[in-house]
Amino acid sequence: MTTTLPPESQPGQPPKKKSNATIVNMVLDSCTFVAFILAMQPHGTGIPIHEWGSVALSFAIILHLVLHWDWISGITRKLLSQLPTETRLGYLLNLIFYIDMTVIILSGLLISKSVLPALGLSVDEHAGPWRRLHGLSADAGIVILALHVAMHRKWIVNVFQRYVWGRLTGQAKAGR
Numbered sequence: 001m002t003t004t005l006p007p008e009s010q011p012g013q014p015p016k017k018k019s020n021a022t023i024v025n026m027v028l029d030s031c032t033f034v035a036f037i038l039a040m041q042p043h044g045t046g047i048p049i050h051e052w053g054s055v056a057l058s059f060a061i062i063l064h065l066v067l068h069w070d071w072i073s074g075i076t077r078k079l080l081s082q083l084p085t086e087t088r089l090g091y092l093l094n095l096i097f098y099i100d101m102t103v104i105i106l107s108g109l110l111i112s113k114s115v116l117p118a119l120g121l122s123v124d125e126h127a128g129p130w131r132r133l134h135g136l137s138a139d140a141g142i143v144i145l146a147l148h149v150a151m152h153r154k155w156i157v158n159v160f161q162r163y164v165w166g167r168l169t170g171q172a173k174a175g176r
């Protein structure tokens with residue numbers, strides 16, 4: 001995909017700002033990944049943690065979209081002109097992911113037993129269809145997440161090699 005790694009910063013030169021952004025993305029992406037996997041186990045974590053954790057995850061995803069706003073607006077503007085097929089597929093997958101996340105969160109709120117009552121709001125007593133929709137959209141979400149992560153596998157491997165493995169072993173190489 002189009003997200004690339006910045007070159008390692010040289011003494012006295014500015015690319016550090018870009019590598020800071022990469023580290024922010026790495027930390028945020030890792031946290032949202034773990035949060036999504038935990039959200040798939042509502043009975044393992046308990047419902048209050050499931051609900052409040054998922055609300056926090058929703059804000060993390062909004063931040064994820066803000067951090068990639070240049071990519072989103074740039075590709076949206078170029079949709080009618082020529083674009084590589086891989087970029088178009090990535091865009092389509094991201095769009096489906098966005099719609100699915102919206103359905104998961106809204107249906108989750110409609111069956112909420114913890115978050116909405118805490119805010120003094122009551123929810124539908126006949127939540128059966130919303131619960132089914134919530135479960136189905138969550139199952140679709142894990143499949144889409146797997147594809148989303150697979151599309152960014154090179155970025156993930158490079159970033160972990162450079163910023164995690166490289167730092168741990170002291171073997172970070174310039175430009176990798």
Ligand code: HEM
Pocket residue numbers: 001002003025026029030032033036061064065068071072090094095097098101145148149152155156
């Ligand atoms: C739920 C957990 C998610 C994880 C773990 C995740 C992970 C990632 C990773 C690893 C990247 C590439 C590295 C980067 O620049 O940050 C990325 C890019 C991106 N993600 Fe996500 N993402 C998630 C959810 C979403 C959702 C729900 C959307 C909704 C549209 C989304 C849209 C994007 C966009 C637009 C990009 C940049 C463009 C691209 O190269 O595809 N992500 N994400």
Ligand code: HEM
Pocket residue numbers: 036039040041042047050051052054055057104105107108109110111112113115116131132134135138139141
């Ligand atoms: C990424 C976000 C989320 C994911 C991946 C997710 C996933 C799931 C899954 C897989 C189930 C089990 C479905 C079933 O048994 O058929 C579930 C149940 C549930 N979820 Fe979520 N959910 C998310 C967000 C939310 C939110 C934001 C809320 C409410 C604020 C919520 C409230 C609930 C409730 C009340 C249940 C039913 C628990 C029960 O009594 O069995 N979820 N969720």
